[in-house]
Amino acid sequence: MSLNPPLADWRDRHVWIVGASSGIGAALAAALHERGARVTVSARRLEALQALGRQHPGLRPIALDVTDATALAATVERLFSSHPPDLVCYCAGHYEPGGARELSLRGWEQHRAVNLDAAVALSLAVLRPMRARGHGHLSLVSSVAGHRGLPNALAYGTTKAALTHFGEALHLEMAPLGVGISVVTPGFVETPMTAVNDFRMPAVITPGQAAQAMLAGWARGRFMIDFPRRFTWWLDLLRCLPYAWYFPLVRRLTRR
Numbered sequence: 001m002s003l004n005p006p007l008a009d010w011r012d013r014h015v016w017i018v019g020a021s022s023g024i025g026a027a028l029a030a031a032l033h034e035r036g037a038r039v040t041v042s043a044r045r046l047e048a049l050q051a052l053g054r055q056h057p058g059l060r061p062i063a064l065d066v067t068d069a070t071a072l073a074a075t076v077e078r079l080f081s082s083h084p085p086d087l088v089c090y091c092a093g094h095y096e097p098g099g100a101r102e103l104s105l106r107g108w109e110q111h112r113a114v115n116l117d118a119a120v121a122l123s124l125a126v127l128r129p130m131r132a133r134g135h136g137h138l139s140l141v142s143s144v145a146g147h148r149g150l151p152n153a154l155a156y157g158t159t160k161a162a163l164t165h166f167g168e169a170l171h172l173e174m175a176p177l178g179v180g181i182s183v184v185t186p187g188f189v190e191t192p193m194t195a196v197n198d199f200r201m202p203a204v205i206t207p208g209q210a211a212q213a214m215l216a217g218w219a220r221g222r223f224m225i226d227f228p229r230r231f232t233w234w235l236d237l238l239r240c241l242p243y244a245w246y247f248p249l250v251r252r253l254t255r256r
């Protein structure tokens with residue numbers, strides 16, 4: 001059953017990808033551009049966006065630090081007053097591995113600022129015009145790390161759990177108004193973000209494969225777009241376990 005209006009034909013659709021200078025966002029921009037979408041890409045590193053634009057002529061780069069509330073509001077205003085995006089994908093993310101021993105308040109604030117506060121600010125800003133038009137789709141890139149408490153991702157997992165919750169609550173409110181809301185929960189993807197991991201990442205996929213999975217999820221009108229299924233299936237199972245089973249099993253699996 002489709003939980004969102006399916007998005008399959010990208011010709012002449014306008015897509016704004018926030019966090020597109022590398023990894024999943026950059027691969028997504030390339031894939032959407034190939035399918036005929038008009039793609040606007042944002043991130044802090046303008047040179048990286050411009051290099052992407054040279055590989056895919058027509059891509060529109062806009063430099064944006066999402067933690068700058070004034071710049072964020074001005075960019076939303078600029079985009080929605082000319083050619084409003086049909087899809088806004090919030091792909092920006094911040095990740096530093098670690099648990100309570102490693103986490104500082106400063107580190108927590110950095111995770112919260114990018115993974116949650118800016119995602120909320122952008123969502124509220126783009127949903128206003130989408131609601132008024134009864135058209136548009138907001139997709140939030142969260143993570144399976146937000147499904148349940150896991151070791152070594154204390155701040156990252158907590159902010160992603162909150163983002164997933166935010167997306168769920170938004171879907172309940174926006175679906176009756178004709179506005180699509182989806183939450184993307186990837187497993188491990190080989191990107192600059194995960195290059196810091198010093199462990200073997202199970203079922204790791206490429207950014208290109210992640211982009212294809214997202215396109216397939218939007219085409220089916222899915223709310224939760226999780227991939228690769230061979231990995232996320234196990235996490236779905238862990239989600240259902242009572243704590244008395246969950247804690248010892250996760251300790252054993254992660255050798256904690």
Ligand SMILES: NC(=O)c1ccc[n+]([C@@H]2O[C@H](COP(=O)([O-])OP(=O)(O)OC[C@H]3O[C@@H](n4cnc5c(N)ncnc54)[C@H](OP(=O)(O)O)[C@@H]3O)[C@@H](O)[C@H]2O)c1
Nearest residue numbers: 019020021022023024043044045066092093188189191193
């Ligand atoms: N890789 C994985 O295994 C994995 C798994 C689950 C979820 N995810 C999520 O997928 C998304 C993309 O991550 P990725 O793996 O593709 O990593 P990545 O290559 O490091 O991409 C992160 C993107 O976020 C942007 N960003 C970070 N801070 C920003 C800020 N203050 N303002 C604007 N843009 C900012 C970065 O651009 P600039 O540095 O140029 O600003 C970059 O384009 C993230 O939300 C991540 O949490 C990744």
